Amino acid sequence: MTPSAIARRGLLLAVTGVSLYLLAPALLEVFGAFDELNEVSVPWFAGMVVLQLGSYGCMWAIQRLSVRTRRWGPIVTSQLASNAFGRIVPGGVAAAGAMQYSMLVRAGIPGAAAASGMTASSLLVFGTLLALPLLAVPAIAGGAPVDPNLARAAFAGAVVFVALFAIGVACVVWDRPLELAGRAAQAVRNRVLRRREPLIGLPEKLVDERDIVVAVLGRQWWKALLAAAGRWVLDFLTLLAALYAIGSHTRPSLVLLAFCAAQLLGTLPLTPGGLGFVEAGLTGTLALAGVGAGPAVVATLAYRLVSFWLPIPAGGAAAVVHRRRYGVRQGAVRESVG
Numbered sequence: 153m154t155p156s157a158i159a160r161r162g163l164l165l166a167v168t169g170v171s172l173y174l175l176a177p178a179l180l181e182v183f184g185a186f187d188e189l190n191e192v193s194v195p196w197f198a199g200m201v202v203l204q205l206g207s208y209g210c211m212w213a214i215q216r217l218s219v220r221t222r223r224w225g226p227i228v229t230s231q232l233a234s235n236a237f238g239r240i241v242p243g244g245v246a247a248a249g250a251m252q253y254s255m256l257v258r259a260g261i262p263g264a265a266a267a268s269g270m271t272a273s274s275l276l277v278f279g280t281l282l283a284l285p286l287l288a289v290p291a292i293a294g295g296a297p298v299d300p301n302l303a304r305a306a307f308a309g310a311v312v313f314v315a316l317f318a319i320g321v322a323c324v325v326w327d328r329p330l331e332l333a334g335r336a337a338q339a340v341r342n343r344v345l346r347r348r349e350p351l352i353g354l355p356e357k358l359v360d361e362r363d364i365v366v367a368v369l370g371r372q373w374w375k376a377l378l379a380a381a382g383r384w385v386l387d388f389l390t391l392l393a394a395l396y397a398i399g400s401h402t403r404p405s406l407v408l409l410a411f412c413a414a415q416l417l418g419t420l421p422l423t424p425g426g427l428g429f430v431e432a433g434l435t436g437t438l439a440l441a442g443v444g445a446g447p448a449v450v451a452t453l454a455y456r457l458v459s460f461w462l463p464i465p466a467g468g469a470a471a472v473v474h475r476r477r478y479g480v481r482q483g484a485v486r487e488s489v490g
Contacts, residue, residue, distance in 0.1 A: 182431045182435065182449055182452055182453050182456070183453065184449075185446075185449045185450045185453050186453065188446075188450045189450065189453065189454060189457075191397070191398045191399075191450060192394070192397040192398060192450075192454050193397065196393060196394075196396075196397035197397075197454070197458070199393055200390050200393050200394060200397075200454070200455070200458045201458055201462070203386045203387075203389050203390040203393060204386070204387070204390055204458050204459055204462070204463075206382070206386040207382070207383050207384075207386035207387045207390070208231075208232075208463075210379040210380070210382040210383035210386065211231060211273075211277070211379070211383050212224065212227050212228050212231060213375070213376075213379040214273045214276060214277065214376050214379045214380055214383070215227050215231060215269060215270070215273050217369060217372045217375055217376045217379070218268075218269030218270065218272045218273040218276075218369060218376065219256065219261055219265050219266055219268075219269030219270070220265055220269065221261060221265075223259075225259070225477065226255070226256055226259035226260070226261060226474070226478065227256075228470065229255070229470040229471070229473050229474035229477070230251075230252045230255035230256050230259070230470075230474060231252060232463065232466055232467045232469075232470035232471075233251065233252075233255065233467045233468075233470045233471035233474060234248040234249070234251040234252035234255065234467075235248060235463060235467055236463055236464045236465075236466070236467020236468060236470075236471075237251050237467065237471075238251075238424065238425065239424050239425035239427075239460065239463075239464055239467075240424055240464065241424055249270060249274075252270065253266050253267060253270060255474055255478070256270075258474075258478050258479075259474070259477075259478040260478070272369060273376070276369075276376055276377070276380050277380050277383060277384075279380075280377075280380040280381060280383070280384055281384055281412065281415055281416070284384060284388075284408065284411075284412045327359050330355065330359050331355040331359065332355075333355075334354040334355030334356075334357070334359075335354070335355050337354060338351050338352070338354040338355070341354075384415075387411075387415075387459065388407075388408060388411050390455060390458060390459060391407065391410075391411050391434075391451070391455045392404060392407055394451040394452075394454040394455045394458075395407065395438075395443065395447070395451045397451075397454065398447050398450050398451055398454075399447070400443050400444070400447045400448075400451065402438070402441050402442045402443050403441070403442070406440075406441035406442060407438070407441055409437065409441065410434060410437035410438045410440070410441050411434075413433055413434075413437045414430045414433050414434040414437065415430075417429040417430050417432075417433040418430045425460060427460075430456065430460075431452055431456065434448075434452045434455070434456075435448045435449050435452050438451065438452065
């Protein structure tokens with residue numbers, strides 16, 4: 153390892169350590185509510201696990217379409233293992249990507265297909281996440297009443313899913329929505345950061361990245377878009393289920409905004425998997441959404457146990473399965489989903 157690589161790794165570890173130190177109070181507050189998890193019954197936890205399995209299933213479907221393979225095994229094991237690895241090491245996103253790429257190639261996926269497919273799936277999933285907050289604006293502006301029924305919450309999730317899919321279709325079929333969104337984001341950024349060099353070309357960049365995704369997915373883009381919408385909606389419903397499990401019936405549109413903020417915080421590379429940032433952000437934004445401080449902490453802990461901590465041992469098991477099945481490097485065989 154070169155001195156520069158050692159220095160970069162040391163700097164990353166230092167930044168991670170400082171970040172975790174500063175976020176320690178929020179983490180201790182969340183984990184301090186462990187004894188209060190008895191408020192969440194076993195059926196609720198089981199439902200949350202099922203929702204998370206569905207969310208992961210959607211992610212596997214996206215990657216399977218993106219790398220153009222008929223097999224599920226390499227996709228499932230490599231995604232679970234790399235996802236778990238990215239949650240325990242600093243700079244987890246880059247490390248997880250490199251690990252999954254090597255695992256896919258070892259399983260016989262062509263290197264070019266693995267690289268382009270992973271890039272396209274990441275762009276699609278992250279782009280869908282960025283569109284989520286837009287769906288909460290009409291409900292908040294209209295003053296939709298809080299409905300305590302879980303069935304109504306599920307209906308809200310279905311509405312979010314349909315609206316998210318519609319927005320995605322519009323962005324694939326027409327350039328105009330992406331250009332308008334890019335101009336708006338560019339204008340806000342340049343107005344907020346006036347002292348920095350103005351950002352230009354964002355609308356065109358969004359269109360170019362959309363073209364990359366569509367080129368990789370081909371005629372299967374709509375299936376991948378459905379899966380991308382399902383991936384976030386099922387994850388959102390997991391958080392909503394955690395709130396309902398402890399008797400908190402906050403307006404789903406406000407919970408959606410809290411969920412989006414937490415997911416964006418989770419993309420920060422300062423700590424593995426956004427550890428600390430998500431806990432602090434989610435408890436704070438849930439409180440702003442009208443959830444009491446105590447219930448917000450318990451719901452955050454329940455949600456993170458299912459969505460963050462439980463997949464780590466699952467990823468370890470997936471790594472063992474992948475090594476036993478694809479441990480010997482196989483020849484890359486080109487496949488397609490037809």
